[in-house]
Amino acid sequence: MTFKEFMDKVAAKNPGEPEFLQAVKEVIETVWDAYESNPRFVKNNILERIVEPERTIIFRVPWMDDKGEVHVNRGIRVQFNSAIGPYKGGIRFHPSVNLSIMKFLGFEQTFKNSLTTLPMGGGKGGSDFDARGRSDAEVMRFCQSYMAELYRYIGPNTDVPAGDIGVGAREIGYLFGMYKKLANEFTGVMTGKGRTWGGSLIRPEATGFGVIYFVQEMLKTKGQTLEGKKVALSGFGNVAWGAAQKVTELGGKVVTISGPDGYVYVKDGFTNEMIDYMKVLRSSNNDRVKDFADEFPSAVFHAGKRPWVEKVDVAIPAATQNELDANDAKALMANGVPCVCEAANMPCTPEAMEIFMKAKILFAPGKAANAGGVATSGLEMTQNSMRLSWSSEEVDEKLHGIMRNIHEACVASGTEADGYINYVKGANIAGFLKVAEAMCDQGIV
Numbered sequence: 022m023t024f025k026e027f028m029d030k031v032a033a034k035n036p037g038e039p040e041f042l043q044a045v046k047e048v049i050e051t052v053w054d055a056y057e058s059n060p061r062f063v064k065n066n067i068l069e070r071i072v073e074p075e076r077t078i079i080f081r082v083p084w085m086d087d088k089g090e091v092h093v094n095r096g097i098r099v100q101f102n103s104a105i106g107p108y109k110g111g112i113r114f115h116p117s118v119n120l121s122i123m124k125f126l127g128f129e130q131t132f133k134n135s136l137t138t139l140p141m142g143g144g145k146g147g148s149d150f151d152a153r154g155r156s157d158a159e160v161m162r163f164c165q166s167y168m169a170e171l172y173r174y175i176g177p178n179t180d181v182p183a184g185d186i187g188v189g190a191r192e193i194g195y196l197f198g199m200y201k202k203l204a205n206e207f208t209g210v211m212t213g214k215g216r217t218w219g220g221s222l223i224r225p226e227a228t229g230f231g232v233i234y235f236v237q238e239m240l241k242t243k244g245q246t247l248e249g250k251k252v253a254l255s256g257f258g259n260v261a262w263g264a265a266q267k268v269t270e271l272g273g274k275v276v277t278i279s280g281p282d283g284y285v286y287v288k289d290g291f292t293n294e295m296i297d298y299m300k301v302l303r304s305s306n307n308d309r310v311k312d313f314a315d316e317f318p319s320a321v322f323h324a325g326k327r328p329w330v331e332k333v334d335v336a337i338p339a340a341t342q343n344e345l346d347a348n349d350a351k352a353l354m355a356n357g358v359p360c361v362c363e364a365a366n367m368p369c370t371p372e373a374m375e376i377f378m379k380a381k382i383l384f385a386p387g388k389a390a391n392a393g394g395v396a397t398s399g400l401e402m403t404q405n406s407m408r409l410s411w412s413s414e415e416v417d418e419k420l421h422g423i424m425r426n427i428h429e430a431c432v433a434s435g436t437e438a439d440g441y442i443n444y445v446k447g448a449n450i451a452g453f454l455k456v457a458e459a460m461c462d463q464g465i466v
């Protein structure tokens with residue numbers, strides 16, 4: 022079979038799933054040669070098996086609002102691959118959630134988790150629930166209804182969900198509480214838990230910290246550091262917040278964050294007070310970064326625009342999939358950007374990625390750079406199993422080590438003849454090989 026024939030087959034089997042097909046194409050294209058040259062993989066038909074989720078659960082989530090009106094949302098959990106460990110991956114609550122998005126995320130998660138070197142398979146879940154304007158009690162009832170169905174399919178050795186867009190500490194609390202009640206078991210079935218009930222220190226910051234540790238390694242390949250560098254972030258959520266903290270701590274300057282209404286620019290870099298305010302903004306269930314500019318006079322608000330028009334040293338998309346397109350990439354390149362690192366999952370469109378990689382600038386994919394979040398979830402699972410908790414320093418040190426290892430794995434599998442580090446290829450090959458070998462070892466299941 023040629024690569025085109027393979028993709029045509031996957032497209033015919035998964036109609037109306039553009040994000041899933043985009044993710045499959047990117048991964049399979051880069052591992053194609055490694056696959057074809059391995060007779061064991063071919064004999065076991067690993068490629069066709071690896072793009073098919075092991076199980077997909079779709080369920081009704083009915084709930085009542087504060088006025089007594091009944092609403093129905095759709096719940097999804099894609100248990101994508103359990104070759105190297107229990108399914109592991111976040112839950113996303115956002116009105117845009119659909120099967121295509123869940124499948125792309127579960128697919129990506131499989132390779133990301135493999136890169137962490139921890140024993141975790143890939144999964145993802147979510148719902149099209151929109152928390153905007155909803156009271157705390159409404160969010161709680163929704164989470165309880167969601168878990169009332171999901172609890173049958175998960176468990177500490179089966180599937181361990183965590184947070185993602187729209188699912189933070191509050192939602193994890195409500196989801197975990199309902200699981201505990203239904204299963205009559207206090208166990209590490211979710212990660213991102215509160216500190217007093219089994220959560221790991223550093224987990225809230227881990228994704229953002231990990232991204233910046235990865236950026237440090239990328240810059241090191243050019244003999245550079247983050248000191249004095251201007252960094253553009255998009256989004257204003259959990260990941261952007263963690264990244265902003267670490268950039269600032271390392272002497273870099275965060276100059277932008279963004280929301281659906283536009284972006285804000287702070288010429289001299291975010292202060293710690295501004296970084297703290299990002300959390301306030303996120304937990305307000307309000308998606309306007311204009312409020313940030315109203316709060317801080319030194320922040321300039323640009324309505325309806327994305328931050329990629331600014332001249333920066335490092336661009337870090339940290340909001341959502343396909344948020345940085347070819348025009349944005351051209352704008353960044355016109356300003357001579359030397360480094361782009363994905364913090365969100367698949368934030369750059371394929372056209373944007375091509376522009377960066379053709380120009381041979383430093384470019385890292387989300388599945389490598391944002392793996393620190395799930396890696397720290399893996400560390401939370403370990404602590405839960407051992408029934409003890411590590412200090413912040415211990416967790417941070419392990420996280421840092423994992424991010425350095427992922428960088429090394431990308432260099433080892435992705436360095437091209439002219440010395441250019443193709444991080445996309447490196448991450449995909451390193452992540453794929455381990456899962457494919459495990460699938461071969463375990464027979465046709």
Ligand code: NDP
Nearest residue numbers: 185186187228256257258259260308340341365366391394
């Ligand atoms: P948050 O919910 O904390 O923040 C998400 C941000 O993205 C918000 O600014 C949100 O604004 C924006 N956003 C979400 N969906 C859309 C959309 N369809 N269009 C435009 N903007 C959107 O989520 P996180 O910070 O946790 O997640 C950010 C990214 O990082 C996601 O891609 C996620 O998958 C990825 N990620 C998260 C990890 C984690 O540990 N949390 C780990 C690894 C990756 P609004 O909702 O108001 O539209």
Ligand code: 2IT
Nearest residue numbers: 110111183185394395398
């Ligand atoms: O995309 C991701 O890696 C996450 N949302 C984190 C998943 C996890 O299980 O911690």
